[in-house]
């Protein structure tokens with residue numbers, strides 16, 4: 323069934339947790355999610371992804387409540403399809419954000435960085451689809467017990483905050499797929515049709531991409547940060563701050579923030595000292611403000627593969643086209659050896 327030509331969303335239609343089920347759940351044409359990202363999302367990005375058939379997501383983790391309201395209103399004014407809001411559950415304004423989401427009729431919420439126990443029922447009772455981000459099969463099982471409709475299984479490669487387990491996407495996705503009976507969305511290292519095919523071959527119902535969407539025309543990140551992403555090579559990102567909150571970040575220029583953290587970690591700095599070094603506003607300073615020395619620059623390993631700043635809709639269309647081309651190739655002679 324997988325190797326014939328048909329829309330991705332119907333290829334696994336016999337599977338209740340496959341791409342068709344995921345597309346139906348999210349209301350999208352394609353099982354492709356633009357992940358929530360602090361300082362790197364706005365209504366323009368979400369609309370572009372939604373119009374191309376994916377799920378655009380506003381990253382509420384860096385928005386004041388009034389800003390979130392404005393961005394949701396702008397999405398609704400520009401597009402009448404589905405979209406999501408990502409709420410990191412440790413965020414101080416989570417209560418206000420949840421009220422806004424319900425009042426303004428946001429169809430999908432992607433929660434992360436915390437326990438889904440508290441808010442899942444509240445949202446689902448009000449008709450919101452809930453997806454939770456996990457970095458282990460054990461947490462995926464707990465999330466499903468809390469009532470979530472789907473999980474994002476996010477591997478070690480991913481940009482931004484990351485699990486302590488350091489499990490790569492290749493190892494994590496099949497573990498999570500085997501552990502739960504809801505659609506699993508693979509995240510971490512995905513940027514093209516080939517990586518999407520790999521994720522679906524592992525049993526994922528769809529993919530979530532973050533880094534690929536930072537390097538797009540619509541993303542509101544600073545242009546200097548985007549240029550720095552395009553210059554990234556293998557090894558340019560590291561998982562830092564594991565003793566506080568693990569986060570994958572890009573090396574700064576001039577031995578900046580990431581190197582300072584590495585130096586502090588090498589001399590076994592205490593969590594308090596690391597928190598003090600992190601301070602406040604680093605992520606905004608780097609990603610929105612373009613301070614490539616002192617700012618925190620969150621991005622995934624896949625940055626080493628990114629070499630252009632396309633329109634976000636073209637990212638979705640290219641991933642789908644690449645996936646379809648590969649599907650044909652996989653049924654050809656080069657994939658048979660006996």
Ligand SMILES: Cc1cc2nc3c(=O)[nH]c(=O)nc-3n(C[C@H](O)[C@H](O)[C@H](O)COP(=O)(O)O)c2cc1C
Pocket residue numbers: 356357358359360362381383384408410433434435455476479480481482483509510511512530531532533534536609620621622623624
């Ligand atoms: C700049 C940046 C900021 C991010 N911020 C968040 C966030 O606020 N909440 C969240 O759940 N995930 C966040 N993520 C993770 C993404 O939603 C997504 O799961 C991840 O980027 C996927 O891996 P990739 O970077 O290899 O595509 C962030 C990622 C990046 C690159």
